[in-house]
Amino acid sequence: MCLIALPLCCFACEQATRRYRDEATDVALRTVSISDDWLKFRISGNADSEKLEWSQIMAVFETRDMFLIYRDADKYLALPKDVVGDDAERLRGLFAEELGRSFHVRA
Numbered sequence: 001m002c003l004i005a006l007p008l009c010c011f012a013c014e015q016a017t018r019r020y021r022d023e024a025t026d027v028a029l030r031t032v033s034i035s036d037d038w039l040k041f042r043i044s045g046n047a048d049s050e051k052l053e054w055s056q057i058m059a060v061f062e063t064r065d066m067f068l069i070y071r072d073a074d075k076y077l078a079l080p081k082d083v084v085g086d087d088a089e090r091l092r093g094l095f096a097e098e099l100g101r102s103f104h105v106r107a
Contacts, residue, residue, distance in 0.1 A: 054098040062105045
């Protein structure tokens with residue numbers, strides 16, 4: 001059963017990433033603010049922002065070229081490493097410290 005489910009999950013994740021990238025709102029600037037206590041997500045042109053404490057983050061996966069921050073099983077934010085730049089190592093340490101076993105490196 002797991003051998004069937006895992007490829008389907010990977011496929012669904014890849015499709016969701018492509019849809020996210022190709023959305024019409026792609027022209028809007030997405031901002032992620034990260035501190036020791038919380039993560040804050042905001043889309044330009046939208047007055048609302050979403051502030052989550054670390055305990056509300058389900059998991060973070062690091063791939064070769066991005067961090068995937070899962071808020072729950074259906075919602076995640078793709079944070080490209082080229083946007084993070086030199087702070088990738090600090091961010092990796094913060095994720096590992098705050099999330100423990102919920103931080104996974106798949107690079």
